[in-house]
Amino acid sequence: MAESVLVALSGGVDSSVAAALLVEAGHEVVGVTMKLHGSPVSAGGGGCCTVDDADDARVVAARLGIPYYVIDLTAVFERSVVEPYVDAHREGLTPNPCVECNRHVKFDELVARADMLGIDRVATGHHARLVDGRLVRGADANKDQSYVLACVDPVLLPRLAFPVGDMSKHAVREVATALGLRTASKAESMEACFLPEGRAPFLATRIDLEDGDVIDAAGHVVGLHGGAARYTIGQRRGLGLALGRPVYVHAVDVPTNTVRVAPDPPTCRGFAGTLTVWYGEAPTAWVDVTVQTSAHGRPTAARVRHVPGEDRAEITCSAPVPSPAPGQLAVFYAGDTVLGSAVVTAPDSDDPARRDLPDPRPNR
């Protein structure tokens, strides 16, 4: 049945093809680009980072013959994504801003605006599927984006569509090429949209990053780091140490500006999470799942339960797993189906409910 669909056009190939497929299927499609960051013209000068992407999206919309608009979400994005992102780094966490954007901004805003315009459904170019109302991994395992979507408010799922979720990236590019869309061969965006230069240079504009000590397992100072807030649990690259062997970050302590390293990657057999989202009943008894704790991380077998009466998930693993970085999203899957998610809490959280958990820092 033909519906009206608001499709979020990022200026990339996936959302371009998502819109094209919806048009082809006979839906009444309206394209919209969300301007999430970049200074407004009125702030003087007119720096507007999304101009090129918006122009790509605009040309695609014109080619498809659909109405197209740009909406300014810079204020809510700054408030709900960028500021919490910076604050989390001040606490030594490693947040995923795309997750938080999907949780707080993108889908809420799109659905609210679709409602205002009397539009039935919202579509994006994410590689994920909706099967019988459940969020499922995208068909192209290398491009699957179910991880970053696993925090979207469950009540919104019935309003969403991911038209390219059952296609391979290759197939998406083929469709774009066949339709003559200018985004057909556009490169993938690798970084979060407001971090074109990467994380550290951005953080340096918002946080006073000062050099501090890197300390090894024996407590010896083995080097200098450029600001503890820049580092992530489990990080190996970019430490700038010449120790003759690889070392891994085991702890980041922002108040003392120290980074602890050790020769082996940090592992744990359990951790906890908060800001829980469940698609379906919250499992108060332990259930077998696979858990993924970073956007491109490897899923591992685990058991999870939701602590009754609390916003808290506990995860145990049968064998040691690489310690997830606090602030990252832990996503729970049954096969390819997303069951829910929780944000990994810091292991030194003095929450009494942790008592029955295995030591999350066995290597320390």
Next chain:
Amino acid sequence: MIYLDHAASTALRPEARAARDDVLALGPANPTGAHARAQAVRAALEDARESLACDLGVAPGRVVFTSGGTESDNWAVRAGAERGTVLYSAVEHPAVAVPAEATGGTVIPVDTEGRVDVTAFEGLVVDHRDRIGCVSVMAANNETGVLQPLAEIGEVLGTHCPGCIFHSDAVQAFTKAVLDVDAWGLGAVSLSGHKIGAPVGIGALVLGEGVELTPLLVGGGQERGHRAGTPDAAGAAAFAAAAHAALTDDWERVRGLRDELEASLGAEVEGLVVHGQDAPRVPTHLHVGIPGVAADMAVIACDMAGLAVSSGSSCSSGAQEASATLAAMGAAGDGALRFSLGWTTTSEDIAAALDITVDVVRRLRG
């Protein structure tokens, strides 16, 4: 589509199109050339200059053709800044405000209608008297259409600061409101073609008697050394023809339509605020605030229903941004929508625009 965004760019006038085509039909020629065809194109350019000058009541040599309002504004402000501090009103278009701010200029505050308070302005001028190089106050605001008291401002400057350049961005006011360059003591006036029915890409800076400004564009010495670059003779012809036609338009008819839309919206939309309602305005602008409505969504919903309007100013990505003019007026800025009428607007347009807007507001308010 019902087009009520004439303040952004209005419909091309047939007189302008014909004048442009007549010049283009002369064939390829650079008006600075020595051969017969170049002379013909040059003659068309000078005819256009004379026509526009005559309509403005100034000598032809004081009309310098530019690429449009932004170039004219930039030129006047930058050249004015060479003489001293730039004073500019808090509601200036970015084409004035951005270069003025860059020179460290001083903002002239406005009242709740967005008008310069002449008494306060006089105090400001007296305080800065020895340092002022240029004063820039627009004739009519691009958003609200509110007219500034240019005659009174000119009088203050004539008394306290006769040597400074009095510049006015008259892009929105030209042909729709009185503009008396010499009586008001204006030293530079910015005009734009596509706001009055000529194509985009032509404008003018009209200079005061005896005023010399350092050129913004230098090179070949065209436009009597005021502005280098091959003059757009076809554009100038279109501009002059559009100006002449626009000056004889029945703007009271348009004012009647605007007032009708204003009254009907006021009756149908609860809480409607008309920005600058009590101030003199150009007959074409209606800028309203609709509490409880997201302006960007109202623009989108109106467009989807076939009505083209605007809100605030557009960012280069196309997103609608909050209004700097309303902020300067101390107005809330909620649901700010600009309806701008033009020479082609009909009463049927107004009736349809009213229906669509009322429907959109009802929907967005839920």
